[in-house]
Amino acid sequence: MPEFNIKALNSELRSALQAKIDQKTKPLGALGRLEDLALQIGLIQQSLTLTLVNPTVLVFAADHGLADAGVSAYPQSVTAQMVVNFLNGGAAINVFTSQHGLELFIVDAGVNADLPSHPQLISAKIAKSTRNCLTEPAMTPMQMLQAINTGANLVQQQHNRACNCIGFGEMGIGNTSSAALIMHKLTGIGLEQCAGLGTGLNQQQFNHKLSVLQQVSAQHLVNTPLDALSHVGGFEIAMMVGAFLRAAECRMVTIVDGFIASAALLVASRIKPEVLDYCIFSHVSDEQGHALLLREFNANALLQLNMRLGEGSGIAVCYPLIQSAVNFLTQMASFSDAGVAEKLT
Numbered sequence: 001m002p003e004f005n006i007k008a009l010n011s012e013l014r015s016a017l018q019a020k021i022d023q024k025t026k027p028l029g030a031l032g033r034l035e036d037l038a039l040q041i042g043l044i045q046q047s048l049t050l051t052l053v054n055p056t057v058l059v060f061a062a063d064h065g066l067a068d069a070g071v072s073a074y075p076q077s078v079t080a081q082m083v084v085n086f087l088n089g090g091a092a093i094n095v096f097t098s099q100h101g102l103e104l105f106i107v108d109a110g111v112n113a114d115l116p117s118h119p120q121l122i123s124a125k126i127a128k129s130t131r132n133c134l135t136e137p138a139m140t141p142m143q144m145l146q147a148i149n150t151g152a153n154l155v156q157q158q159h160n161r162a163c164n165c166i167g168f169g170e171m172g173i174g175n176t177s178s179a180a181l182i183m184h185k186l187t188g189i190g191l192e193q194c195a196g197l198g199t200g201l202n203q204q205q206f207n208h209k210l211s212v213l214q215q216v217s218a219q220h221l222v223n224t225p226l227d228a229l230s231h232v233g234g235f236e237i238a239m240m241v242g243a244f245l246r247a248a249e250c251r252m253v254t255i256v257d258g259f260i261a262s263a264a265l266l267v268a269s270r271i272k273p274e275v276l277d278y279c280i281f282s283h284v285s286d287e288q289g290h291a292l293l294l295r296e297f298n299a300n301a302l303l304q305l306n307m308r309l310g311e312g313s314g315i316a317v318c319y320p321l322i323q324s325a326v327n328f329l330t331q332m333a334s335f336s337d338a339g340v341a342e343k344l345t
Helices: 011-022 033-045 065-067 077-087 091-102 139-159 175-187 205-218 225-232 235-249 261-271 271-278 288-295 313-331
Strands: 056-062 103-111 120-122 165-171 255-256 279-281
Touching: 011 033, 011 120, 033 235, 033 255, 033 271, 033 313, 056 077, 056 091, 056 139, 065 205, 077 165, 091 103, 091 313, 103 139, 103 235, 103 288, 120 165, 120 288, 139 225, 139 235, 139 261, 165 235, 165 261, 175 205, 175 225, 175 288, 225 261, 225 313, 235 255, 235 261, 235 271, 255 313, 261 271, 261 288, 271 279
Parallel strands: 056 103, 056 165, 103 120, 165 255, 255 279
Antiparallel strands: none
C-alpha cells in the first residue's frame, strides 16, 4: 500500500475567509450553503482568492464477476457498450460535462472487452473483470494494490497539468452489489439497508440480489478496509480509492458522486480520515444505501434530485454551484468597494 501524506485542513485562514465572506454586499449568511462551500474551498486551497483550474471528471469502468450470479437487470456486456457510448459522446455524463465545461476521461480499469483507442480513453486494465466473489475473492491483493496505485497515478497526472478540481464517476454492471457489500462489511449496517435496486430491478430480482449478497457476505471474513476491497470490491472502486487519497494529498477540490463512489470513499476514509476534508458531496443518490452512507461521513450533500445513474453525473450537475461559491467570493463587491452601508450594530 503506497503512503499518502494527507494533512487535515489548516484552519488558521478560517477567520480571514469568514471575514471576506461576511464583508460581501449581502446580509450575513444570505448565500447559505454557497458560503460554506467558499469557506471549505478556501481552506483546501489555503487562499483568499479561489480558482478552479481544468476541472475534470474521471469515469472508471470495470466488470464484476458477481454479475454472473444475476444481481443486475442488465448483462455484463453493457459495461463495454456504455464505455463506447461515452467515447461517442452519447451519455448523460458527456452532455453535462460539455454543458458545464468539465474535461472528461474514461478509464478502462477492468472492462471485459477489448476497447477501441480514443483520445478520451485511458487504458489501465487490471484484468478483464474481477472474479466472482460468490465463490472466491474478487481480486488478489496484488491486483488491488495495482488498482489503488493506478488510480493515484492518474490523479497525479491531472494535478501535474494544473487541475485543482476533480471528481470520479464509474461504470460497471454489478457494482452496486459490490458497493453494498463494502458498506455492509465496513459499517455493520444490514445488507437489506445497503443494497438497492441498482439498474432497475423489480422486487423479485431484488430479493434474488439480496440473497446472493447475503451468501457472499457469509463467505468472506473481513478485518480491514483493504480486506473488504479485495474480497468484494471492483477494479473501478479500488482505483477510486487511490484517486480519492491522491487528490486529497494534492489538495484538490474533490467532488463526490453517488453510491459506488461513496463506497470507494468509505474505504479511503478508513485508511486516511483526513481525506473527507477535501470532499464536496454533490448529491444524495436514489440508491437506497447512499443516504445512510452519507451519515457515516457526517456529510450534507448539495442536491437531492432522485438520481441513481452513476457515471459522475451528480458531479457535473453540481459543478455550477461550486463555481458560484468561488465566483461570489472572488468577484462580488464588498460593502466598502461598493460604497454600501453595512448593517447597523
